Amino acid sequence: MTASRFVVISSPGMHDTAASVVSMLRKKHNCIFPHYRVEHTRFANGEVVMQIPETVRRQHAFFFHPLQLPSPSDAIITMLLTNDALKRASVSGITLVLPYMSYLRQDRKDKPRVPISARMLADLIESNRYVSRIITADMHADQEQGFFSLPVDNLMCSKIFAEYVVKSLACDVSDVVAIAADLGGAVRTRRFARGLGEVQVAIFEKRRTGPNQSEVVSIIGPSVEGKIVVIFEDMIDTGGTIRGVVASLKQLGAREVFVCATHGIFSGGTEEKFASENVRVFCTNSIPRDESYYTRHASWLTCVPIDELFADAVYQASLVGGSVSKLTT
Numbered sequence: 019m020t021a022s023r024f025v026v027i028s029s030p031g032m033h034d035t036a037a038s039v040v041s042m043l044r045k046k047h048n049c050i051f052p053h054y055r056v057e058h059t060r061f062a063n064g065e066v067v068m069q070i071p072e073t074v075r076r077q078h079a080f081f082f083h084p085l086q087l088p089s090p091s092d093a094i095i096t097m098l099l100t101n102d103a104l105k106r107a108s109v110s111g112i113t114l115v116l117p118y119m120s121y122l123r124q125d126r127k128d129k130p131r132v133p134i135s136a137r138m139l140a141d142l143i144e145s146n147r148y149v150s151r152i153i154t155a156d157m158h159a160d161q162e163q164g165f166f167s168l169p170v171d172n173l174m175c176s177k178i179f180a181e182y183v184v185k186s187l188a189c190d191v192s193d194v195v196a197i198a199a200d201l202g203g204a205v206r207t208r209r210f211a212r213g214l215g216e217v218q219v220a221i222f223e224k225r226r227t228g229p230n231q232s233e234v235v236s237i238i239g240p241s242v243e244g245k246i247v248v249i250f251e252d253m254i255d256t257g258g259t260i261r262g263v264v265a266s267l268k269q270l271g272a273r274e275v276f277v278c279a280t281h282g283i284f285s286g287g288t289e290e291k292f293a294s295e296n297v298r299v300f301c302t303n304s305i306p307r308d309e310s311y312y313t314r315h316a317s318w319l320t321c322v323p324i325d326e327l328f329a330d331a332v333y334q335a336s337l338v339g340g341s342v343s344k345l346t347t
Contacts, residue, residue, distance in 0.1 A: 024336050025077045026053045027070065027104070029096060031306045032082040035117070035325060039082070042329035049333060051080070056100060066096050068103065075108045080153075080332050082115045086283065086305045090120035098142060105148045113151040113335060114143065115328065117304035118253075118281045122158040125165075140165040153331050153342070155304055155324060156252045156280040159202065171335070171342040173327055175302055176206065176250065179278045180213025182300065182322050183248055191215040193273075195242050197222065197249045199263050210250040210278070222263050243271035253281035254301070257288045264297050274298075281305055282319070293318050 028036035033055050043049040052072070059067045081100060085093045097114070104112050124135035136158075143149055144167055152166065155173040163170040187194070191214055198207035198221045211219045220239025247267050254260055254277070264275045275297070282301030284292075292299060293315065302324045312321050327345060334340035 023078060023110075024049075024051050024080065025074050026051045026080045026082065026332075027056060027074070027100070028053065028082040029056050029084065029100060030058055031084040031087040035303065035306055035328070036082040036115075038323075038325040039329045039332060042326055043333055046326070046329065047333045049336070051332075058096060066092075066099060068096065068099060070100075070103050070107050073107070074104065076110050078111045078113065078336075079104050079109045080113045080115055080335075082117075084118070084306055085116050085120040086118055093120065094139070094142065098146070101143075101146045101149060105146055109148060111150045112146070112148050113153060113332075114149055115332070116152060116154045117302075117324065117328065119154050119157060122162055125159055125162055136162055137165045140167075144168060151335060153328065153335065155302070155327070156206070158252055160205070171331060171346055173324075173331055173342075173345050174209065174347065175280045175322075175324055175327070176210040177213045178302075178322055178324060178327060179250065179280075179300060180210055183276065183278065184214060186300075187246060187276075191217050193244075193246050194218075195220055195240060195245045195247050195272075197242075197247050197263065197267070199249055199251055199259055203251060206252065207250045210248075214248070222266070237266070237270070241270075242267055244273050246274045247272045247276070249275065249277045251277070251279040253283055254279040254288070254299070255283045255285050257284070257292060261291065261295060261297060264295070276300065278322075280324075289315055289319075 026036050026040050036053055040051050040053045043051055054072045056068055083097045087093055101112060121135040121139045127134055150168060152170045156175050157172050163172055194217045196207050196211040196217050196219050198204045204221050208219055211217045218240045220237055223236045260277055267275050277299045279301050281304050298318055300320045300322050302322050331342050331345050334342045
């Protein structure tokens with residue numbers, strides 16, 4: 019492998035993560051990838067203006083992009099524009115590195131006259147034939163990989179969280195119960211529980227009452243009385259479901275409750291609600307925020323970095339015969 023075959027491109031918001039990945043590629047895998055930062059300006063009417071800062075002709079671009087910033091819809095447009103710019107700059111191919119993928123919650127037609135937004139996102143990405151692969155983390159549902167015709171590497175953060183929780187709790191795993199906040203998260207939670215050491219698993223059954231609204235119906239599994247309970251979720255948006263589950267667990271006698279979520283979206287004043295209710299949360303940096311954010315919310319929020327996981331994935335994806343599959347199980 020030669021350094022000139024690959025380049026890392028990053029959008030605003032992902033510059034620090036991409037730089038960290040490039041540094042780890044050099045230190046851990048002895049690979050030197052150039053890193054070019056795309057900056058966005060705007061016309062007076064809000065249209066985005068961007069340009070690739072260096073030549074990328076005949077190089078394969080690993081394009082790091084935040085699909086949440088500045089908003090999910092704006093992020094999709096800037097991603098498509100950058101993909102087009104890379105194509106017109108004669109890259110040999112594009113691997114989209116999207117730690118968080120927006121619009122994946124809308125993955126089926128559950129009401130009349132609604133879109134399947136996750137499938138539409140796949141169609142938009144695949145409209146550029148130079149996009150050959152996607153690397154992401156903890157998709158809302160594993161089967162959404164099937165919406166794409168191109169390879170999708172869905173990295174699992176359960177192992178990272180499990181290692182972090184074991185070190186943080188410093189307790190016997192027999193005192194721990196892993197909880198899925200709904201039936202859809204059962205597989206994800208069982209995977210997480212194996213990383214903790216085969217702890218017991220329980221599942222909350224909830225009823226969706228509206229967008230970002232739900233109510234807990236019942237709990238399936240072992241008693242949580244006197245136990246340390248760890249909830250594992252793919253994301254926290256407004257946090258209503260999670261906070262309801264935490265309150266229910268405390269009423270059922272749980273000794274302590276911790277929440278692990280790969281994607282901390284935290285919309286609409288969610289931070290203040292978690293802080294006021296004293297809910298301890300661990301999330302990754304899949305949605306980029308500066309260090310001051312975590313300092314302000316240190317009383318309840320801890321960041322678990324996933325830069326090394328993505329560095330390993332980029333390295334394997336750059337190799338002929340490389341395998342990312344060990345990072346997706």
